Amino acid sequence: MKTTGNTILITGGGSGIGRGLAEAFHALGNQVIVTGRRREMLDQTLAANPGMQADVLDIRDGADIRRTAARLVAQFPALNAVIHNAGIMRTEDVREPGTVDAEETISTNLLGPIRLTAALLPHLLDKPDATIMTVSSGLAFVPGAVTPTYCATKAAIHSYTQSLRYQLSDTGVQVMELIPPYVQTELTGPAHASDPNAMPLKDFISEVMGIIQNSPEATEICVERVKPLRSAVTGADYDAFFKRFNDARSGPTVARWKGAAGRGKWR
Known part of the structure; x- marks a missing residue:
């Protein structure tokens, strides 16, 4: 993926990883359009980033x-990239x-990206x-048992991306998969954004942009912190890794997520 000269649509761009990516690409001179369900979050993003659209x-x-895709293609005929970031995570x-x-x-998490890809693909x-x-997520490869459907949708997105890439291999459309680790966002509530066990959002975005700039033909974008999860599925001791990983997420972490603020936020 080239990092300049794009017109990029980013779903869930009003907060978290989506906003971080939007601001990073915007700073490089790309035209960025963010979408989201909450108008107030989009307005905050626009106020901080003059020239961005929402x-x-x-x-x-x-x-x-379908309506939004048609409207955006008409309004931004140079649109050449979409980042399917919108998602929810619930225990x-x-x-x-x-x-x-x-x-x-x-x-x-699953039907949204599939539908939006279908709506935009003739244009792209x-x-x-x-x-x-x-x-997707590192949890696509080692599921966190307290969020079973979230992990299942991310595993499905990984599979869908592989098929999409294969079917479009003879076209000019590059298909990439961003595989985040546990990142400090409000995906599961305010406590998530300050969890010391999560990767700081700023560090994550910086590492991601560095990978894209240095490896523009990459098919998967994996920061160092997510690599143990990404590679665990190929290991002989996957069952042991799965148990250790989920055992470590039990107790205080699960209790916090099950609290009133842990129902899951849009990103």
């Missing part, structure tokens, strides 16, 4: 995706009845330097 989008709504007790949280997680195929970047 549009409200409910990524859960297929009809809204679930599989023994409790009800699947409302699971269904909303799937519609946001006509661009010489087009990019589709999905955002």
Whole structure:
């Protein structure tokens, strides 16, 4: 992916990783359009970044995706990149009845990127330097058992990205996957943003941009902190790694996430 001269659409760009990426690409002189469900978050992002553009989008709504994609392509004909960042993460007790949280997680994290890709792809195929970047997670490879549907959607996004890349290999559309570790955002609530166990957002964005600039043909973007999760799936002792990883996430971490502020925030 080239890092200058783009017109980039970033979903979930009002906060967290999405806003961090938006500001980094904006600082390099790209035209950046951020979308999100909450107008107030988008307005805060625009106020801090003159020249950036924004549009409200409910990524859960297929009809809204189609309308918004058509509007943005008409308004920004140079649009040549999309970063599928919008997502939610919620804890679930599989023994409790009800699947409302699971269904909303799937519609946001999985159906949203698939639908938006479908809506934008005819336009992107006509661009010489087009990019589709999905955002999965280290949890796609080693699931965190307290957020089962989130991890399942991220594993599915990883699989979808591989198929998308393969099918578009004879086109001018580059398909990349950003695989974040645990990063200080408000994805699961305010406490998440200050958790010392999470990677500082500024450091994460800096490392990601460095990888993109130094390896523009990369298919996967993995900062150093996520590499143990990314590679664990290929190890002979995966079951032991999975148990150690989830055991370490038990106790205080789970209790905090299950609190009132830990229901999961949009990013």
